[in-house]
Amino acid sequence: MTVLHNPVIRGFAPDPSLVRVGDWYYVATSSFEWFPTIPIHRSRDLAHWVYAGHVQGAPPGGTLAGVPDSGGIWAPSLSWDGERFWVVYTVVRSVGTPYFDQDTYVTTATDVAGPWTPPHRVASHGFDPALFHEEGRLWLLNLQNDHRPGGARFAGIVLTELDRDTLAPRGVTHLLLQHERLVEGPKLLAHGGWYHLVVAEGGTGFEHGVRTARSRTLTGPYALDDRPLLTSRDDPQLPLQKAGHAELVETPDGEWFLSHLTARPLDTGNGLRCTLGRETAIQAVTWDTEGRPRLRQGGWHPAVEVEVPASPCEVAQPADTQxxxxxxxxxxxxxxxxxxxxxxxxxxxxxxxxxxxxxxxxxxxxxxxxxxxxxxxxxxxxxxxxxxxxxxxxxxxxxxxxxxxxxxxxxxxxxxxxxxxxxxxxxxxxxxxxxxxxxxxxxxxxxxxxxxxxxxxxxxxxxxxxxxxxxxxxxxxxxxxxxxxxxxxxxxxxxxxxxxxxxxxxxxxxxxxxxxxxxxxxxxxxxxxx
Known part of the structure; x- marks a missing residue:
């Protein structure tokens, strides 16, 4: 076994989307107004990560000129369909308004280092999109944004089938989940005869967390778990705060882990300050007797040290980073x-x-x-x-x-x-x-x-x-x-x-x-x- 030390990708690396392809694990993170757009890191053992490339050409026209601070590319989701990588992401052009003025795009590549296909706009219900692949079909998950006066800007999680070739919507859009607490960042996986919906909840600050819901059918209805899978909001003394926005992955040996964002705050005398931004962490997961995911160490607090399988070989730094x-x-x-x-x-x-x-x-x-x-x-x-x-x-x-x-x-x-x-x-x-x-x-x-x-x-x-x-x-x-x-x-x-x-x-x-x-x-x- 290897012991990882969280955060595993340190400094400004939020909203990690984790996927395994063979013996490699890949994480894509948000880049907002910064280039390179959508940095991707890779690892053999979940503990040691190196930069592996980025989604070049993610912004249409190759520029984010004019986007506000903390606008730009939000919460990319990385997936693998057995033949190629897919990334879906939103370009947000207004921050702090009910509209967000957002567009959601999909791009694919056979290697994370590229080349990536030109971005193709898809249904843009809200930010934090994700893709779910099942038996040759492609589904788009999204936060639903209600911009109207008095509306809920986080109005639930929706699901739309996309044509794999044209990426046009097929059929109706399904409402999977609504919750009185803010939910976003949806991810879907099938396990144990259930479809599990993993959502971020409570916002992306110190109140952040992760909760799951499940259904026997893909289009729902989904029953929300009565407790969080992960959060640090109930203990301000934890070294890892803001724990949330997670994605589950299975190892070749059948173990389960999740990626999530976190932050290491400073007590400045003027309150807690996370000067390094939000970072990427990894936790170990088990499945309880009722078939729901739980942290291996028990409870819902993030661990700084986590045991992970030993690497099958040394991780080399890709040459293109030089x-x-x-x-x-x-x-x-x-x-x-x-x-x-x-x-x-x-x-x-x-x-x-x-x-x-x-x-x-x-x-x-x-x-x-x-x-x-x-x-x-x-x-x-x-x-x-x-x-x-x-x-x-x-x-x-x-x-x-x-x-x-x-x-x-x-x-x-x-x-x-x-x-x-x-x-x-x-x-x-x-x-x-x-x-x-x-x-x-x-x-x-x-x-x-x-x-x-x-x-x-x-x-x-x-x-x-x-x-x-x-x-x-x-x-x-x-x-x-x-x-x-x-x-x-x-x-x-x-x-x-x-x-x-x-x-x-x-x-x-x-x-x-x-x-x-x-x-x-x-x-x-x-x-x-x-």
Whole structure:
């Protein structure tokens, strides 16, 4: 046996959809506004996971330009029909409205690394779709969204048969389940003469959980279990919180496990904050004497350590992850493109051409990687020559457009001059500007003069809910400004919906003519497990 340690995919990896194909297990996770879209990891033993590819081309047109923070691709569901992989997912273009302005798509591939077929739109009752394959027939599960004033935005789980070739709906749509508690994320499986419906309940925050319902017939009615299969909402002291959104899988030897999302909160003094976002965990499952799934350890609380079957062979890292700008790099709303992200013109450096600012929904020149532990250090060397305040390049720790911290090489007026929007070329000074952004706006926390003609190494150390920025001068780390509040970089800060996680990376902006470039080398993100 092998002992896994949850979370098994750490940092921003929510809504895991788990499937087994032969001796391999695969998990697809939500990507929201980030690229690569729908990352997929694989494992031989459920304990050790590596990136295996992503659903390239998932957004129609290849872009998510304009989608809001925490919009984009929600809750993909991965399945296998014996010949090919299927992924169904929703592109959400409005967040915090009753409409969601969503479209649901299906794509297939014979290998998770692709190529994937062009996305095909299917019935879009709501987000969190899933597919169920049975005897050559294809069924679409979905949350039903009622947008009307006074309506229930989570109005139950519905099932529609799709034509396997055209993906057009066949017959009527069946209502499988409604519940007074919010239910979403439906998955179906057949076991022991029953159809089991696995649903997330209670929302995706600390109240999250998993419940099951079952029926003798596919189209219902489904009887809801009188207790949760999984939740941590009744014990705020558990190290794994927000446990929910699960999917069951059977091993070749007949054992059962489930994937689920979870989060590791920090107690910041301002409440619990999950700065790493929601992550992927695995639990062991048994079936009770009445034929219902139960956690192997008993109860419904998620375990940090879980025994799983030993791997039949070593898991190798797929070769395609070694691309210079491939995983673990991520970009916002579009994939990296040589027009603004150039890793070849200057060997050993990455050149970024500045475009929009850090709050844009359209064209940010940003490369970032996920924070996977509460203690992390990021550093990079940057060389650039900004000549106006509209140009900047540096290091950013980012949750979204209303929650980021950045230390940027930029231009400022001479020290004796006020800030009045001057864009003098050849005048002024080169500085490091430390900025913190929250829902109340951006504030400059510190300004430090630096040599305009030399590369400068920038860094940040995140320890729990505190971030400290620094730069290197004469081989010594020099602090820049005060400690900043990293607890704001969290799903749980503020009063609006947030679903992603914290990333650290490099970015460049040029708000006038998008001609300013900066070169970066030796980016390192070190995340230290507690």
């Amino acid at each position: 691309e210079v700008l491939g995983w673990p790099w991520s970009t916002l709303r579009e994939p990296p493109d040589p027009s603004w992200a150039d890793p070849v013109s200057r060997p050993g450096w990455i050149r970024l051409r500045g475009r929009h600012g850090p709050e844009s929904r359209w064209a940010q020149s940003l490369l970032a990687q996920r924070l996977t532990e509460h203690r992390s250090t990021a550093q990079v060397t940057v060389q650039a020559a900004p000549s106006t305040f509209t140009q900047a390049a540096g290091l950013i720790v980012r949750y979204d457009a209303e929650a980021y911290l950045s230390l940027d090489l930029t231009w400022a007026e001479p020290a004796a001059e006020p800030q009045r929007g001057q864009q003098w070329r050849g005048a002024g000074r080169t500085v490091l500007s430390l900025v913190e952004r929250d829902e109340k706006g951006a504030r400059q926390a510190a300004v430090v003069d630096v040599d305009a003609n030399a590369p400068v190494t920038l860094g940040v150390t995140v320890a729990g809910a505190e971030a400290r920025f620094w730069y290197v001068r004469d081989g010594i780390r020099v602090p820049v400004g005060p400690a900043l509040d990293a607890g704001r970089l969290s799903d749980d800060h503020g009063d609006r919906l947030r679903f992603t996680g914290t990333l650290a990376g490099i970015h460049v902006r040029d708000l006038v003519d998008a001609s300013f470039t900066a070169d970066f080398r030796d980016f390192r993100l070190t995340c230290v497990p507690a």
